[in-house]
Amino acid sequence: MDNQRSACIAIVGRPNVGKSTLLNKLIGEKIAIVSKKPQTTRTRIMGVLTEGEDQLVFLDTPGLLKPRNPLGDYMVRSITAALEEVDACLLVTEAGAPVSKADQELVQRFRRGRLPALLAINKIDLLADKSPLMEQIAAYSRLYDFRAVVPVSARDGSGMDALSDELKALTQPGGWLFDEDTLTDQPERVLAAEFVREKVLRLLDQEIPHGVAAVTEIMRERGELLELHVTLYCEKANHKGILIGKGGAMLKQIGSAARADLERFFGCKVNLQLWVKVKEDWRQRPETLQGLGFSQRDFQL
Template identity: 40%
Template sequence: MTPEDESFDNNLIERSLSETGLIPAAPLGFKSGFVGIVGRPNVGKSTLMNELVGQKIAITSPIAQTTRNRLRGILTTPAAQLIFVDTPGIHKPQHQLGEVLVKNAQIAMHSVDLLLFVVDGAVEVGKGDRFIAELAKHCPIPVILGINKIDQQSSNSETIVASYTDLADEYGWMIALFSAITGDGMEALLQQLIQRLELGPYYYPPDLVTDQPERFIMGELIREQVLRLTREEVPHSTAIAIDRVDEEPTLTRVLATIHVERPSQKGILIGKGGSMLKEIGTSARQQIQKLIAGKVYLELFVKVQPKWRYSRSDLADLGYKVENS
């Protein structure tokens, strides 16, 4: 990595600090804390965090297990600063990658100040929800049961809500109903979260929305387009490595490699005459341009790395490891 690469790969917090100076002192009565967002795969955790923060920092997909890394989104209001910790969906792992993801989600549950347990309000409570509820029961922090997707409820909505109400009553939790897609109920949810936080300082500059490096988010935006355009053909066998970033006065050049497990997946990603890879690159480039607010040249490569999800060393090389609490 060249010095130019390192300077561009600074964490967004370092950029903000250089522009705004030291983190200010919090006013009297100010609240702050870390809010863990947990739940089964595909209940809308990442969409929720994006809505709360007011900006897209987490990728979303209709395919379960989109989130792989613990990602922080930061919301600062006049009354509080909430650091949302988005976690991978808790599920029964099928490989080494899955074990790492679930372990990281469980670690996050014990390293935050408040837990927002998100469930799918379009269906009744299930075994997966009850499993997570048992895990949350052992966390010595307040828990709010967030019933998402109320905009998708059918005629039996009362039965669905009642099933979650019974679950919340069993553990003595508060309930919030909302839709991360439409925004309904979000203000009430936010007030509930702030209400349960303790008095505290600014942990980050007030204008910061995430503490993740730009390179990480670039890779996630590329992976999002792979999921969106290939759907079930190349589900979770992809990992993105940002190989190089060169920042020029009027253009940012990004070189990235998409790692897959089988040659057939490589063929799908490239497509006939390179058509699929071109479409992925075009869509990802547009998203990255929004991230950095500038023009981007993106070049993608595809590499076959057999069974990388089952190898601890490969996982570590690609940035997946059990995080510290």
């Protein structure tokens, strides 16, 4: 206990810069779903990394955006709540991208809270010419006094060891916040539903995936088999038909892809059953959001 050190760190940034991929890489386990679509992360996700005497508690947040509905309001409130709880922040941006309005707003919040912050410039593997990085680093350094600026690739692991070292430098004495074997605060039922929603995001295009929520209705063990019943909620009847597909083909494809991830994560065979139901305009209705698991309790560490 005397030598144990910890830090609680919010991972923030505009949508689709790779925050969840970065968290998964840091933790060494997939606990946050990822896709190329913005707004993949809807809730605050906690991940814990314990190595030696250091424990890093990460709060992965939705990308900062202008809310257009109660779900968007919920996502922005989750960012605000995270910044009020943490010891430091990790701002994630994309290699070669200019300073965004979202970045500027987040930095203003750092300044108001007098929060130590690190900058991770992600996706450097996609930048063939690395020379713009120096200009980008200079632009962000003028914006805020970051403790460190680390170019990384969450996809191939470049720079991740250096980032981890800089994050550990933020830890303070006083013991750990969680047991050594803690990985996340996400219930297994929530993780299972999110793995299914990830496949919807990856397999379908345009607006339909953003109007889909996934809820695990049944989760039970049957010997060495894990039985999961997950319901996909969409906003319109025609979206239900698209999710199911001709002869159930799309729903089968979603289920097959999700089952592979679920079996890797849980380490056993999974019997996954999927259903699709319509809840009209669920993103616009606060009471429906509560019923689908978007609770104010999510803002508490």
